[in-house]
Amino acid sequence: MLVRRAPWVCQTCRHHGPSASRTYSTAATRQRPIHVAIIGSGPAGFYSAYRLLKKLPDARIDMFEHLPVPYGLVRYGVAPDHPDVKKSAETLVDVAKHGHFNFAGNVPIGNDPGCLPLTSIAPYYDALLFAYGASRDKKLDIPGEDLKGVLSARAFVGWYNGLPEYADLDPDLTGGDTAVVIGQGNVALDVTRMLLAPLDELRKTDLTEHAIDTLSRSRVNNVKVIGRRGPLQAPYTIKELRELMQMRSLGFAPPPEGWDKLIRVEPRKRLPRQLKRIAELLEKGSTTPMQEAEKAWQLGYLRAPAAFLSSNNEQLEAVGFEQQEYDSPVSDLITGDAPTDLNGLRGLRVRSTGAKSLVHAHLAFRSVGYQSTPLEGFGDIGVPFDQARGIIPNDRWGRVISPSKGPAGPLTAGHVPGMYCAGWVKRGPTGVIASTLDDAFTTADIIAKDWEEGTRFLSSPDGDADGTKGGWTAVKREIQRRGIRSVSWYEWEKIDAEERRRGQLRGKEREKIRRVSEMLAVLDGYGRTSYM
Amino acid sequence: MVQRQCIAATTRAFSTCTLSRPASRTTPPRIHNQLSHQRRHLHQTQPRTTRTPLTHLQHTFPRRNTPKTRTFTTTPARSHGDLTPPKPGEERHVTFVDKDLQHHTFVVADGDNLLDIAQANDLEMEGACGGSCACSTCHVIVESDEMFDRMEEPSDDENDMLDLAFGLTETSRLGCQVVMRKELDGVVVKLPSMTRNMQASDFAEKS
Ligand SMILES: Cc1cc2nc3c(=O)[nH]c(=O)nc-3n(C[C@H](O)[C@H](O)[C@H](O)COP(=O)(O)OP(=O)(O)OC[C@H]3O[C@@H](n4cnc5c(N)ncnc54)[C@H](O)[C@@H]3O)c2cc1C
Numbered sequence: 001m002l003v004r005r006a007p008w009v010c011q012t013c014r015h016h017g018p019s020a021s022r023t024y025s026t027a028a029t030r031q032r033p034i035h036v037a038i039i040g041s042g043p044a045g046f047y048s049a050y051r052l053l054k055k056l057p058d059a060r061i062d063m064f065e066h067l068p069v070p071y072g073l074v075r076y077g078v079a080p081d082h083p084d085v086k087k088s089a090e091t092l093v094d095v096a097k098h099g100h101f102n103f104a105g106n107v108p109i110g111n112d113p114g115c116l117p118l119t120s121i122a123p124y125y126d127a128l129l130f131a132y133g134a135s136r137d138k139k140l141d142i143p144g145e146d147l148k149g150v151l152s153a154r155a156f157v158g159w160y161n162g163l164p165e166y167a168d169l170d171p172d173l174t175g176g177d178t179a180v181v182i183g184q185g186n187v188a189l190d191v192t193r194m195l196l197a198p199l200d201e202l203r204k205t206d207l208t209e210h211a212i213d214t215l216s217r218s219r220v221n222n223v224k225v226i227g228r229r230g231p232l233q234a235p236y237t238i239k240e241l242r243e244l245m246q247m248r249s250l251g252f253a254p255p256p257e258g259w260d261k262l263i264r265v266e267p268r269k270r271l272p273r274q275l276k277r278i279a280e281l282l283e284k285g286s287t288t289p290m291q292e293a294e295k296a297w298q299l300g301y302l303r304a305p306a307a308f309l310s311s312n313n314e315q316l317e318a319v320g321f322e323q324q325e326y327d328s329p330v331s332d333l334i335t336g337d338a339p340t341d342l343n344g345l346r347g348l349r350v351r352s353t354g355a356k357s358l359v360h361a362h363l364a365f366r367s368v369g370y371q372s373t374p375l376e377g378f379g380d381i382g383v384p385f386d387q388a389r390g391i392i393p394n395d396r397w398g399r400v401i402s403p404s405k406g407p408a409g410p411l412t413a414g415h416v417p418g419m420y421c422a423g424w425v426k427r428g429p430t431g432v433i434a435s436t437l438d439d440a441f442t443t444a445d446i447i448a449k450d451w452e453e454g455t456r457f458l459s460s461p462d463g464d465a466d467g468t469k470g471g472w473t474a475v476k477r478e479i480q481r482r483g484i485r486s487v488s489w490y491e492w493e494k495i496d497a498e499e500r501r502r503g504q505l506r507g508k509e510r511e512k513i514r515r516v517s518e519m520l521a522v523l524d525g526y527g528r529t530s531y532m
Numbered sequence: 533m534v535q536r537q538c539i540a541a542t543t544r545a546f547s548t549c550t551l552s553r554p555a556s557r558t559t560p561p562r563i564h565n566q567l568s569h570q571r572r573h574l575h576q577t578q579p580r581t582t583r584t585p586l587t588h589l590q591h592t593f594p595r596r597n598t599p600k601t602r603t604f605t606t607t608p609a610r611s612h613g614d615l616t617p618p619k620p621g622e623e624r625h626v627t628f629v630d631k632d633l634q635h636h637t638f639v640v641a642d643g644d645n646l647l648d649i650a651q652a653n654d655l656e657m658e659g660a661c662g663g664s665c666a667c668s669t670c671h672v673i674v675e676s677d678e679m680f681d682r683m684e685e686p687s688d689d690e691n692d693m694l695d696l697a698f699g700l701t702e703t704s705r706l707g708c709q710v711v712m713r714k715e716l717d718g719v720v721v722k723l724p725s726m727t728r729n730m731q732a733s734d735f736a737e738k739s
């Protein structure tokens with residue numbers, strides 16, 4: 001049990017108006033539940049909420065989500081043929097139904113009309129927890145990126161998963177039989193799988209009918225997945241590689257240089273376990289031999305994209321690459337200590353040789369990573385953003401750190417009181433759900449610790465005598481005042497039920513609703529909503 | 533289904549009418565999985581004539597505040613696919629060492645997997661994917677090489693997930709994939725501490 005100090009309220013602070021110098025609640029006011037606003041309903045948001053309720057059982061948690069539907073990338077990123085991964089969303093249902101938890105879907109946080117500004121939620125909470133993920137993708141910044149036929153993997157993934165933002169993407173998969181995927185992370189492999197998987201397999205998943213229709217007309221039967229570094233540096237994970245190697249009637253073409261030249265560690269058993277298993281899998285190749293395959297895929301390494309090329313300046317015709325080589329001899333990195341070797345090999349850098357090469361293709365996917373951006377209004381509440389790293393600066397535990405707005409005033413670095421972050425916006429856009437879970441737990445634990453230890457949190461003039469925040473009751477008024485049609489958990493369940501019903505008619509788990517207006521129509525009837 | 537709704541209704545009722553109750557009496561939600569689902573189902577079907585909504589809620593989630601060090605715990609009798617009580621003479625012992633180095637020993641039956649056992653006994657093991665070998669949050673480290681060798685070889689799928697686990701060792705396994713049987717009586721497994729994102733390697737510059 002935590003030891004509680006006697007309630008004490010600083011009268012001076014309490015009597016300051018909203019524009020007065022920043023005031024902070026302290027341990028003195030802790031004999032009451034903490035009120036936390038979580039922004040984003042992906043795994044980071046939900047696992048933090050789950051953990052917070054475990055550590056501080058009387059916590060009051062409100063979750064704000066841009067879309068009417070929850071789960072972030074579990075719904076809109078994870079591939080339809082990974083139902084086991086999507087299952088992790090089910091674990092979150094208990095959190096959502098907890099009596100101290102409110103879900104406010106269709107409430108984008110920001111300053112645009114129709115959004116809820118940060119300044120209008122901050123006063124009602126002790127802490128804000130940013131878990132809004134990464135909603136952009138990195139660009140390559142090379143010539144021709146805007147040509148027809150060059151697609152962002154994020155857009156394509158969003159499109160096949162039914163993300164409203166990309167409902168109208170309408171990718172043209174009929175231009176040629178070869179597609180190039182630039183980047184070798186799991187997103188790149190997801191895209192490859194969706195392009196090459198047998199349709200009868202995909203029909204059983206929750207892939208949208210719209211996407212199935214487009215894929216059924218696809219002419220793509222050869223996908224080249226090309227990366228800047230080598231086979232042991234590429235960010236893919238072995239599970240995703242194996243899925244492609246074992247895919248029915250899909251053949252794998254090894255890279256033209258041959259594996260020995262790329263791996264350069266002999267015998268392979270000197271590699272740390274994780275990399276040895278990847279090397280073995282790659283060298284074994286596909287279960288379907290190339291001569292029996294209907295479709296094929298290939299991995300290409302040590303090639304940095306240099307330009308998207310077109311003879312008519314309109315339609316992509318080829319992708320130009322610049323040859324790379326390892327910065328240092330690979331075998332020098334093997335010390336015999338597995339963790340050191342793993343880090344050394346994974347971190348091996350490359351440099352350009354100047355040689356150029358070309359791959360002809362009418363379709364190319366840019367898949368070099370997602371990117372977080374600052375929320376509008378961060379400046380208003382003293383939250384910084386590290387543009388270079390694409391994260392909210394934090395102390396790795398999840399406390400937001402500002403170089404100039406520390407608790408002791410201007411020009412001191414330190415924790416911005418009451419501000420926390422978790423998930424991709426904290427760590428950068430890498431890592432599977434398990435690492436997001438670890439990370440969310442770390443943040444929740446630190447919030448609980450700070451709360452129990454009397455660290456400064458957000459403070460506001462409208463708290464009642466014991467400092468209790470207005471929380472949900474107050475924010476609900478703000479939402480209504482702005483005419484935002486928020487979606488409760490109960491309402492999401494109605495949308496969910498409707499999607500399942502539509503899915504059942506087609507013999508699959510769900511048929512996702514692809515437009516926000518249609519989601520809201522399930523709740524309000526058609527014609528009554530004015531969204532999108 | 534009806535029973536799940538009933539829970540939801542109770543939870544809601546609880547939240548609106550007991551805001552002023554002492555905090556310590558509320559119970560946080562548990563990550564939902566097959567097991568807690570079934571357990572809840574069981575509780576629902578038990579007679580509960582005298583329970584108030586609050587105690588009812590408490591009983592729908594696993595016990596809390598269990599003593600830190602337990603040397604001997606028998607798991608309660610359960611039915612269908614859930615933890616089964618061991619048959620007399622077929623009791624198997626399994627010990628979990630948590631990250632505070634506390635030992636927890638349980639008497640279990642053949643056929644139970646380590647994730648289910650840990651969760652039924654409220655140990656900190658998440659099992660985010662519900663035991664379908666798709667998340668690695670149930671990573672355990674088998675203490676003795678000998679015991680590790682007695683286990684069935686991990687499948688490719690399990691090894692693939694283990695390769696992503698933080699703090700992988702030579703004797704790492706996924707708890708949801710290790711099923712108790714006679715040969716494993718007395719097995720001791722460690723729960724790795726959750727410090728993944730504090731590792732320098734995670735912050736190694738990515739080029
Ligand atoms: C294509 C793809 C496939 C993946 N496949 C797998 C896989 O198979 N297995 C696996 O383990 N992991 C997978 N991952 C990784 C996994 O999805 C991430 O680890 C995890 O989703 C990150 O969680 P998060 O909560 O930080 O972000 P997100 O899941 O992105 O959640 C952020 C949420 O915040 C909301 N939001 C954004 N801006 C605002 C705003 N202004 N106001 C309110 N809400 C806002 C978003 O709508 C979203 O719901 C995949 C990722 C991608 C991109």
Ligand code: FES
Pocket residue numbers: 647658659660661662663664665666667668669670693706707708709
């Ligand atoms: S519970 Fe997910 S892998 Fe074991």
